[in-house]
Amino acid sequence: MDDAEIPLEGGRVTAGVVRLGDTVRRPILRDRGQVHDLLLHLERKGFDGVPRFLGVDEQSREILSFLPGDVPRDLGHFSDGQLLSAAGLLRRFHDATADFPAVLQSGAEVMCHNDWGPPNGVFRDGMPYGLIDFDTIMPGLRLWDLGYSAFSWLDLGNADDYTGAEQIRRLTLFAEGYELPACSPPQIAAYALARQTRLASWARHRGMQEMADWAASAAAWTALHVTEQLLPTGFPDERHL
Structure with missing residues (x-):
């Protein structure tokens, strides 16, 4: 070697x-x-x-x-096929963790990656096939992980490159890739907003003002152009925020 x-x-x-x-x-x-x-x-x-x-x-x-392939440096635009693959990979990961001892002991649904986005994906032939970096794993809800993943993979809150209608279409595609009726586009949108809001609060309390402002701006855009269109009332249970 x-x-x-x-x-x-x-x-x-x-x-x-x-x-x-x-x-x-x-x-x-x-x-x-x-x-x-x-x-x-x-x-x-x-x-x-x-x-x-x-x-x-x-x-x-x-x-x-070592997982061979390419790892994106940051968020960006990803095709419909890449979004489907990313969501499907997360679904398979979740399903495989459902009987992990920490999940069973906590009464959670799955192990959440909690940072499943392009910078933690390995691409082969242009498609994400591997997940890396498990520093933030924790037992939790599928939707909690899906919310952050949709935020990251869709670059949700990017007002310069996407309209609300286009992000709703892409969010619907992401839900289709995950293939679980209980995790519908309105629910994923609500949890995406929750994760954006949580990130803004987390960063603000640590003096990371630039990140806090970015996450808060993304949350405001998501609430106005996506979440309120799909789910006018009813947001995630406050116990999970």
């Missing part, structure tokens, strides 16, 4: 992550036990859309299998 370490760039890569041969070496900056358990669980379930956990090296870095 080639012993040259190649720094990995693009997407939201943790500092110090490198490729070594067919593996990725990632510094362990916090307890990763649940992440490792989840990756092993997904391997047993036969879900191939995530890296495999292969152990810890002599430098106390976790060893993951």
Whole structure:
């Protein structure tokens, strides 16, 4: 195996992550036990859309299998086919986590990735096929994860590039890709707004004003042009906001 370490760039890569041969070496900056358990669980379930956990090296870095492909650096425009693939991949991930011990013990529905967007996707032949970066996983609701994912993949709140009608069409497509009637476009829109609002509050309390302003602006646009059109009344239960 080639012993040259190649720094990995693009997407939201943790500092110090490198490729070594067919593996990725990632510094362990916090307890990763649940992440490792989840990756092993997904391997047993036969879900191939995530890296495999292969152990810890002599430098106390976790060893993951390398998923070949391209990782977008940021949000952007993604085609209908890419949106369908991204939503379908999230559905398969959720389904494979439904019987993960942390989910069963918490009474949640699934493990939420909580940051499933283009910068954490691996593309092959132009389509997302892999999920990476599990720093924010937590048991939760499918819709909680879907809301953030729609916000990220659709660039929801981008007033310069999309009309409300176009984003409603794309949101409907995203729901079709997820293929679960209980997760309808109006519900995903409501949770997308909830995630935007939560992000604005989170950033504001940490002094990240630019991010807070961006998320608040996206939330205001989503509420006016998408959520109020699809769901004039009834927003997510406050316990999940």
